[in-house]
Amino acid sequence: MSLPTPEELSTWIAAAITCNELRVAGDGRHFEALIVSEAFTGLSKVRRHQLVYQALGNRMVADIHALSMRTLTPEEYTSQE
Amino acid sequence: MDIKETIREQIDSNEVVLYMKGTPKFPQCGFSSLVVDILKRCEVKDFCAINVLEDPDIRQGIKEYTNWPTVPQLYVRGEFVGGSDILREMYNSGELQTVLAAPAPTAE
Numbered sequence: 001m002s003l004p005t006p007e008e009l010s011t012w013i014a015a016a017i018t019c020n021e022l023r024v025a026g027d028g029r030h031f032e033a034l035i036v037s038e039a040f041t042g043l044s045k046v047r048r049h050q051l052v053y054q055a056l057g058n059r060m061v062a063d064i065h066a067l068s069m070r071t072l073t074p075e076e077y078t079s080q081e
Numbered sequence: 082m083d084i085k086e087t088i089r090e091q092i093d094s095n096e097v098v099l100y101m102k103g104t105p106k107f108p109q110c111g112f113s114s115l116v117v118d119i120l121k122r123c124e125v126k127d128f129c130a131i132n133v134l135e136d137p138d139i140r141q142g143i144k145e146y147t148n149w150p151t152v153p154q155l156y157v158r159g160e161f162v163g164g165s166d167i168l169r170e171m172y173n174s175g176e177l178q179t180v181l182a183a184p185a186p187t188a189e
Contacts, residue, residue, distance in 0.1 A: 045167045046149075053150050060150040066112060067151075068166050 003028030004063050009056070016055030020074050029065040036077040045071065084142035095129035097181070098156040100143050105130050112165040116153045119172045123181050157181060 006024040009031055014022055021036035033052070040048045048071035053060050060067070072080065082090075092098050097120070103109030105117045120128060133140035133152050144150050147161045155162045157180055163171065171177035 045170065046161060046163055049164070049167065050148055053148070061144065070166075 004059065006031060012059065013052060013055050017051060021077060031064060032068045034070045036072050036074055038074060040071050041073045084138045085146060088139065088142055088146050091129065091131060092156045092159055096158055097125055097128035099128055099130050100133055100152050100154045101130055102134050102152055104132055109134060113153045115165050116155060116168055119168055123178050125181055
């Protein structure tokens, strides 16, 4: 099986979480993602990451070695960037 | 004892538990190495490090235990605190130091 691409990761995440901003970069094993979504409002960082892991399901275990994430609400994103 | 009970016992009987790849002296993954470094900077002298590479059951079990598919994972006083991204953010904001420095609950 071929390694996943950043575009595929984006598609999988976007299918489960409505994102205002979604950027994924990576080499097939290690990925970095910026995910901005209303869905994160009121959630701890652990819960936010769990939502993303849930969206990726078994692919996270089988194909993706590491996913470094920044998970922000739109408000947090606006005040950070 | 099943693997979940083994993990629960490890987490309950140690104040700070780190599931990692390799050992604190010889981490075998950059993310595990980063977390060991963060704990040192937080002046955590004594923590229980569990090398998941030595035990495939723990390696699989810890992913299911917290519904968290990656290692490293840090537990403080029985609670899952985070993986390397979260720990780095919490260290930078000072939040992690607060979590680690909170007094241990008194034994009843």
